[in-house]
Amino acid sequence: MPGARTSAHPIFTVQPREPLDERRVEHLSALAAEVRRLNEATVHTALPEEELTELTAQVRALTDRLDAARRAFPPVSGDGYTTPGEGMLQQIASPVTGELNPIAPPCRIEFLEDGSVRTEFTLNFLYEGPPGLAHGGVSAMVLDQLLGLAANNNGTPGLTASLELRYRRPTPLGQRLTAEARIDRIEGRKAYAVGRILNAEGKVTIEATAMFVMPMLG
Numbered sequence: 001m002p003g004a005r006t007s008a009h010p011i012f013t014v015q016p017r018e019p020l021d022e023r024r025v026e027h028l029s030a031l032a033a034e035v036r037r038l039n040e041a042t043v044h045t046a047l048p049e050e051e052l053t054e055l056t057a058q059v060r061a062l063t064d065r066l067d068a069a070r071r072a073f074p075p076v077s078g079d080g081y082t083t084p085g086e087g088m089l090q091q092i093a094s095p096v097t098g099e100l101n102p103i104a105p106p107c108r109i110e111f112l113e114d115g116s117v118r119t120e121f122t123l124n125f126l127y128e129g130p131p132g133l134a135h136g137g138v139s140a141m142v143l144d145q146l147l148g149l150a151a152n153n154n155g156t157p158g159l160t161a162s163l164e165l166r167y168r169r170p171t172p173l174g175q176r177l178t179a180e181a182r183i184d185r186i187e188g189r190k191a192y193a194v195g196r197i198l199n200a201e202g203k204v205t206i207e208a209t210a211m212f213v214m215p216m217l218g
């Protein structure tokens with residue numbers, strides 16, 4: 001794979017990833033944005049069956065074309081996984097933050113000066129759990145990623161060893177949500193993070209605590 005790089009970290013050495021330049025990322029992000037619309041339109045469409053049969057054939061043809069030049073693994077941006085702490089930021093195919101991943105909302109992350117991280121995002125009916133409300137597992141995924149990014153931003157990246165959630169209020173679909181996270185404390189290889197999701201009125205819907213452990217090197 002031309003230009004592929006691997007990290008010194010054993011977690012990343014098993015899967016060399018091709019780093020993409022900004023222009024390529026832009027093009028693939030535009031494609032993913034359209035596929036994201038397609039996903040939502042698929043759930044909501046009321047088109048008649050004959051048209052659905054025709055559209056299914058068209059989508060199959062498009063997918064076959066894309067798949068004709070398939071990478072073994074999703075690419076990364078910039079230098080890729082050359083530094084363990086940076087790897088998470090360059091996962092452009094992440095299911096939470098990845099512009100290239102059509103199943104990601106996507107959550108665009110702000111890195112604040114005090115070391116905390118924040119995102120504003122909206123969940124549509126693709127992420128429905130109880131009728132009209134966000135799926136609790138989807139909210140957990142967003143918080144896992146956000147708390148992990150807080151650990152990463154602190155210079156203490158790791159894998160989630162534990163994630164505890166308290167669902168205080170229903171999390172609505174179709175309205176702006178805010179999620180924020182920060183590091184609470186570090187104990188050796190363990191980074192403890194806290195975070196939450198707030199609804200458009202600023203009321204907390206979910207509180208989260210998590211512990212991340214950097215796997216042993218070697």
Ligand SMILES: CCCCCCCCCCCC(=O)SCCNC(=O)CCNC(=O)[C@H](O)C(C)(C)COP(=O)(O)OP(=O)(O)OC[C@H]1O[C@@H](n2cnc3c(N)ncnc32)[C@H](O)[C@@H]1OP(=O)(O)O
Nearest residue numbers: 084087088144145148157158159160161162213214215216
């Ligand atoms: C790096 C790239 C990042 C970049 C990653 C980029 C992707 C981000 C994705 C978002 C985050 C995820 O979803 S991560 C995916 C979900 N998580 C996982 O798959 C992790 C699976 N679990 C593991 O791989 C392992 O259990 C680890 C790495 C978490 C820990 O294993 P280990 O390294 O052998 O650590 P070990 O010696 O057992 O424990 C170290 C210390 O942590 C404590 N400890 C361990 N597990 C727990 C636990 N569940 N609850 C409480 N405490 C625990 C131990 O008691 C010990 O404390 P003491 O005796 O020292 O006091």
